[in-house]
Amino acid sequence: MTNVSDIRIAIVDDEPSIVTMLQMVLRREGFHQLYAASTCAEALDLAATVSPDIVLLDIMLPDGSGLELCSKLREYGNPHILFLSAKASDLDVLRGFAMGGDDYITKPFNPLEVAARIQARIRRLEHEAPAAGPGMRLEPGIYRFSRFTVNEAEGELIVDGQPVPCPAQEFQLLLHFCKFPGVVFSKTQLYDKVWGINGQGDDSTVMVHIRRIRERIEIDPGNPKQLLTVRGLGYKLVKETQER
Structure with a gap:
């Protein structure tokens, strides 16, 4: 503790x-x-x-x-x-x-x-457990997707083989999605699980963080293929992964 x-x-x-x-x-x-x-x-x-x-x-x-x-x-x-x-x-x-x-x-x-x-x-x-969730892990705390890898222990985001700076809250939000790929999370759930705030927060907070994550991991942030918006429900990270 x-x-x-x-x-x-x-x-x-x-x-x-x-x-x-x-x-x-x-x-x-x-x-x-x-x-x-x-x-x-x-x-x-x-x-x-x-x-x-x-x-x-x-x-x-x-x-x-x-x-x-x-x-x-x-x-x-x-x-x-x-x-x-x-x-x-x-x-x-x-x-x-x-x-x-x-x-x-x-x-x-x-x-x-x-x-x-x-x-x-x-x-x-x-309360975050490194082994929680069904994400694609190379070893505990490491999650690999089609063009990016998240290393939880080192707080590192690698995109196309290169380290990409990622502020703490954005990193924690992306990490949460990595641990539960394919699962849709509402804004309220994200506030609870990632920000630790019970109840609905300011809609713009989640929206801005999602946009900035897309700018880091998507080829075309305006037409995302991995971190998707599910209309009326929330957001999800698609399960598409790639073995190397």
């Missing part, structure tokens, strides 16, 4: 009151390795030094945009990035996911919700 005190969380926000509030709530939840940065430059220095597991990232920072910072943080590992932003339009949320964010919460927010989403992610990772 994961010890939450071992989880490294970076809070990147230039509002001291928000940082203090989050630190107080997260400490009460048992998180002790908490780090703070108020600018993009400080955040990059922090990432290089401590390699955080989770980043709570504001979008509007004094020296740049958190959206652009998101991709730079990936150079120091593959943290779970949760945007915290006053930008609340559907377009802003979609842009956040498109830039590589794993989650998005709009300000003002309840800090307990932030803590709950972090805890949900930790629980989901704990």
Whole structure:
């Protein structure tokens, strides 16, 4: 079982009151390795030094945009990035996911919700069994399909023989489909199984992640052949596999 005190969380926000509030709530939840940065430059220095597991990232920072910072943080590992932003339009949320964010919460927010989403992610990772599901596996935790391979243990996606960067939440979503090829999952089920959130979430979240996965694994993302939409039901990864 994961010890939450071992989880490294970076809070990147230039509002001291928000940082203090989050630190107080997260400490009460048992998180002790908490780090703070108020600018993009400080955040990059922090990432290089401590390699955080989770980043709570504001979008509007004094020296740049958190959206652009998101991709730079990936150079120091593959943290779970949760945007915290006053930008609340559907377009802003979609842009956040498109830039590589794993989650998005709009300000003002309840800090307990932030803590709950972090805890949900930790629980989901704990409960995933490498050997679960009927996916095509070369060895435990490795799933091969017609043009891509997913290595669960190494967090690696290989497409046409080449490693392809894949943000954490997209990787976990693709991994879930790999474990259960041919099974149709509704958006509600995906929120429960992959995001660890009970009930229906924002439709755009799943939609954006599905689109970005298709851009990585499909020859023609606009005409997908592997990760399919089943109208009125949800999504499925087709069973077509290839022995090598």
